[in-house]
Amino acid sequence: MSRRPASDSASTAAHGSRARVVVVGAGAVGLAVALQLRRAGVDRVVVIDRNASAGMGSTSRANGGVRAQFTTRVNITFSQFTIERLRELDEQTGGQVGFRGVGYLFLTGTDSGEIALRRAWELQRSLGVDVQWLSAAEVIELAPFVNVDGLAAAAFSAGDGIIDPHGVVSALWQEARRLDAGFIFDAEVLDLAGDGDGATVRTTAGDMHADFVVNAAGPSARNLAAKAGVDLPVTSRRRNLACTEPVSGFPAAIPMCVDADTGVLIRREGAGFLIGFSDPGDPPSTDTAFDPAFLDAIAARIGNRFPFLEDVPISLRKCWAGLYPETPDHHAIVGAPPDMPWFIQCAGFGGHGIMHSIAAGQAVTELVTAGRCTTFDLHPLRVNRFNESGGALETAVL
Numbered sequence: 571m572s573r574r575p576a577s578d579s580a581s582t583a584a585h586g587s588r589a590r591v592v593v594v595g596a597g598a599v600g601l602a603v604a605l606q607l608r609r610a611g612v613d614r615v616v617v618i619d620r621n622a623s624a625g626m627g628s629t630s631r632a633n634g635g636v637r638a639q640f641t642t643r644v645n646i647t648f649s650q651f652t653i654e655r656l657r658e659l660d661e662q663t664g665g666q667v668g669f670r671g672v673g674y675l676f677l678t679g680t681d682s683g684e685i686a687l688r689r690a691w692e693l694q695r696s697l698g699v700d701v702q703w704l705s706a707a708e709v710i711e712l713a714p715f716v717n718v719d720g721l722a723a724a725a726f727s728a729g730d731g732i733i734d735p736h737g738v739v740s741a742l743w744q745e746a747r748r749l750d751a752g753f754i755f756d757a758e759v760l761d762l763a764g765d766g767d768g769a770t771v772r773t774t775a776g777d778m779h780a781d782f783v784v785n786a787a788g789p790s791a792r793n794l795a796a797k798a799g800v801d802l803p804v805t806s807r808r809r810n811l812a813c814t815e816p817v818s819g820f821p822a823a824i825p826m827c828v829d830a831d832t833g834v835l836i837r838r839e840g841a842g843f844l845i846g847f848s849d850p851g852d853p854p855s856t857d858t859a860f861d862p863a864f865l866d867a868i869a870a871r872i873g874n875r876f877p878f879l880e881d882v883p884i885s886l887r888k889c890w891a892g893l894y895p896e897t898p899d900h901h902a903i904v905g906a907p908p909d910m911p912w913f914i915q916c917a918g919f920g921g922h923g924i925m926h927s928i929a930a931g932q933a934v935t936e937l938v939t940a941g942r943c944t945t946f947d948l949h950p951l952r953v954n955r956f957n958e959s960g961g962a963l964e965t966a967v968l
């Protein structure tokens with residue numbers, strides 16, 4: 571991760587200063603919020619992070635997938651918006667984002683899997699996502715290493731792809747700084763005290779007043795919200811990734827291939843392959859050490875669609891873990907509690923925080939500038955939905 575420039579330091583937290591918006595968290599989400607606010611001309615935007623630099627939290631551990639193949643309207647539209655702008659940012663920054671349009675390929679061999687995939691495919695297409703329904707022969711053409719025995723259905727969207735998470739951080743941060751967003755590092759937010767006019771943000775580097783505070787604290791969002799007395803159901807879950815040693819004889823560019831029946835996904839990483847799997851039964855955890863049991867979990871599942879990887883050794887130097895900031899329905903929380911309009915939550919993005927970051931930034935910007943969001947329907951993401959029944963549930967959780 572790139573180091574901060576000398577001008578960004580805790581000393582800029584002028585004691586007693588006044589911001590229009592304080593964004594807590596300089597991960598992909600907080601950076602995108604700051605960027606969109608500045609693009610909309612909102613003055614005095616200050617991002618505060620307890621780490622020494624930007625993008626050192628969950629964002630630094632991400633796989634780098636970006637996809638519009640979700641199962642709910644809001645998640646699809648957040649992806650579409652963000653992917654388009656990540657492509658633009660990539661061009662604007664000379665390729666810093668590292669966008670590779672390799673697509674995502676979903677595979678299933680069960681009747682229920684086929685029904686779910688078709689339902690998602692119909693919704694995605696109705697929203698303008700160019701996702702194709704593939705036969706087994708077409709799957710083999712695209713990804714000759716896939717075991718298509720018993721394949722019931724497959725869907726592929728060429729508009730999905732892969733980005734470099736560190737590159738996204740650099741590009742968002744660079745753009746936000748160019749537009750004069752302020753950054754304060756090595757400063758932890760200790761307390762938030764609302765008043766009639768916003769809130770006082772108490773930090774280890776001094777206090778500031780803000781008209782709006784944005785909670786972009788990733789897996790720590792619940793802790794931050796609690797400082798203002800808000801109970802936010804964001805829990806952190808450890809997620810692991812493992813890379814193989816080099817494997818020859820396969821194309822250098824392959825889609826992100828998802829076995830929807832086991833949850834295992836693979837993509838190219840250098841000369842080898844990267845393998846991901848999120849066990850829905852994992853308990854909440856803040857442990858970011860790689861879990862060796864993950865290797866047993868993938869060994870038990872990889873043979874279903876990707877048997878060519880069964881005997882390929884894992885490179886133990888290239889295995890890592892990080893935290894998903896999860897919510898019970900696998901949708902983010904974007905909006906303020908009704909009685910605290912100054913405290914905008916922008917958290918709980920699970921395994922899709924980078925691919926939803928710029929849309930989240932846009933939504934928060936509209937809440938700040940207009941008091942409501944017209945680009946997206948934020949109703950499914952409202953803070954107080956968890957006590958109600960019948961809300962949307964995202965099932966394409968990877």
Ligand SMILES: Cc1cc2nc3c(=O)[nH]c(=O)nc-3n(C[C@H](O)[C@H](O)[C@H](O)COP(=O)(O)OP(=O)(O)OC[C@H]3O[C@@H](n4cnc5c(N)ncnc54)[C@H](O)[C@@H]3O)c2cc1C
Nearest residue numbers: 595597599620627628629633634635759788892923924925
């Ligand atoms: C293994 C793995 C694979 C993933 N793969 C993908 C993927 O393919 N695509 C995708 O889109 N997403 C992926 N994700 C998810 C993605 O990484 C997260 O959703 C995203 O990074 C969340 O961004 P964030 O800015 O909300 O949080 P973070 O990046 O964690 O940033 C939050 C920041 O808040 C700061 N902070 C917290 N509390 C305080 C405080 N009190 N005071 C000051 N600062 C504070 C922290 O220091 C941190 O820097 C993956 C995650 C993991 C772990």
